[in-house]
Every structure is written in structure tokens, then in C-alpha cells.
Amino acid sequence: MEVIICPNARRVGEIGAAKVARIAQAVGSSVVIGVATGSSPLDAYAALADMVEKGEIDLSDASVFALDEYVGMPYDNPESYHAVINRTVTVPLGLDPARVHVPDGASAELSTAGQRYEDAIKQAGGVDVQILGVGSNGHIGFNEPTSSLSSRTRIKTLSERTRQDNKRFFSSIDEVPRHCLTQGLGTIMDARNVVLMATGPGKAEAVAAIIEGPVRAMWPGSILQLHQHATIVIDEDAAADLTMTDYYKTTYANLPDWQRLDV
Ligand code: GLP
Secondary structure (H helix, E strand, O other), rough: OOEEOOHHHHHHHHHHHHHHHHHHHOOOOOOEEEOOOOOOOOHHHHHHHHHHHOOOOOOOOOEEEEEEEOOOOOOOOOOOHHHHHHHHHHOOOOHHHHEEEEEOOOOOOHHHHHHHHHHHHOOOOOOOOEEEEOOOOOOOOOOOOOOOOOOEEEEEEEHHHHHHHHHOOOHHHHHHHOEEEEEHHHHHHHOEEEEEOOOOHHHHHHHHHHOOOOOOEEEHHHHHOOOOOEEEEEEEEOOOOOOOOOHHHHHHHHOHHOOOOOO
């Protein structure tokens, strides 16, 4: 795991975006990017949009796959992940909506929606770089604690903690959906690169568990310890519970020039 500790949230977005951009440049304009909802990657999306506008990266043929969607929520609801991805990714990055995929949580054929999503990712050639946030309970996508570490896209029940965390987007807890359709941990692990961003003190416990704790289903993000190309970009607050902080900082400060992400 590569752990990059940044002085503030804005820098997390810039460095996260720089990492994604480097992979996109290496792959070319038909890069396949996995995207996450939530507040954590928003600065990175803004930084990527800036790079597209300046012509520093070409995403004209890029395909995008979102991690998850609520079950049964109409896509014209502004809190559906279809709407969120459109607002925060598709439009600002100037992507072709036909190549933007979000799990079909409102499908009339829900039982096969997971497999159809897996097939679509495979057909696109797999994900080159997966952008991730992390829930306060260590979930990635909506893979709640005790999710199978090799799970594929399927329906999950949201934990009470996640529903409370996401309550801020709804007028009451009763409106927060109870079910979602999410890429599995095995699906996420198939991405060729992953870039996880986390900021703020509310993420410190989860960040420490997934980077330095044992790999276990109670902290689903800890599966990333088994990924060959996982980069974790966090601010000082999210890094507060780590024990190897000096090592991560020294490593990053002494990276060879070709590996540097400074922007
Ligand atoms: C949601 C999403 C996750 C996201 C997490 C953290 O539950 N399903 O993909 O990483 O929330 O959100 P935030 O970045 O807003 O803290």
C-alpha cells in the first residue's frame, strides 16, 4: 500500500486526481475509471475536470463505472447515485453519458442486475483505476462489515451506522434507503489500480483499521492490503490513529522523481 498524508482535504483531492490522471494518461483516452459517490472524492473530481478543461488529460472515450446505487430509488431523485454521478462526474468531466454506468438499483429485474453489471465491466475490459472513499465503519462501496471478502455485485442491506451517516442527504432517517446494489469486494479488487481518499477525524478509526489492522471482514476496506496497486490519500485528521506516520511521510518525501505526484 502506498500511503500519502496531505496537509489538508484540498490537497488530498489534488494528489488523488494526479494519481488518477497519471493512470489515465498511461492508458489513453479509452481509460475505464471506477467512481465513488460521497464527499471524499469531490475535490478530486473538480481537479480532474480542471485538467480536462486545460487539455492535460483526454477522457473523450473514457468509460465510467460507479460503485453502487440505492435499491428502488427513482433516478430522477437528486440523491440517487445515478443523479449524483451525473452531477459530480459526468457533467464536470464532459463524459459521454452512454459510457457512464451505475448499478441498476431501480431495475424491475433486480435479481440479475448484479450479474449484468459484472458483465458490463468485463465487456469494457475491466477497471483501470477505481476511485474510493471509505465509510466510518470501514465500508468501501456499500460493502458493510462482514461482507464476503470475495463478493461480487449484489444487493446488500445498509447498516444502521451507514444509514445514520447518510441521513444528512435526506429529510429524515425514515427516507434513507435500507438496501443497495453494490460492487463486491472481489469486484473492486479486480480493478488494476485503486485510489482511496479520506479526510476528517470521523475517518481516523477506519483508516487505521484498513491500513494497519488485520485483513478482516469487520473492516471491509482492509482487503485493499491484498491489492498490488493501492494508494491511500488522506489528510492529517484522517491519519490521526496511524502508528507508522513518520514512515509514510518519509517515504513520500523521498520518492524518486518518476514516482512523484506533486502538482
Ligand atoms: C457512501 C458510499 C461510499 C462512500 C462513503 C463515504 O456510503 N457508498 O462509496 O465512500 O459513503 O462517504 P463520504 O465520502 O461522504 O464520507
